[in-house]
Amino acid sequence: MAEDTIFLDLRGLNCPLPVMKTRKHLKRMEKGDQLLVEATDPMSAIDIPHMCQEDGHVLIDVKMVGDVRQFKIEC
Structure with missing residues (x-):
């Protein structure tokens, strides 16, 4: 794990x-690695959590920082 x-x-x-x-x-990541994604696309609020659920990743946290949405994902 990283x-x-x-x-x-x-x-x-x-x-x-x-x-x-x-x-x-x-x-490309190993199980247990964490990824912090920053996105401004409004659809990412739906698409990224859905992708995590489909692919078996853990969505640890989602928050807004200004106009940027941050997703913390565990592989």
Whole structure:
């Protein structure tokens, strides 16, 4: 398991790119690794949690920081 959370900046990308890039990145990670995704696309609020549920990842936290939505995901 990684000691640090990996950061993925997807700000400015529109649907379906945030969920596609998140899924691609998670496939390269090991079980237990954590990924912090930042996205500005409003659909990411639906798409990323749904992708986590479909693919068996743990959505640890979702929060808004200004106009950026942050998703903390465990692989």
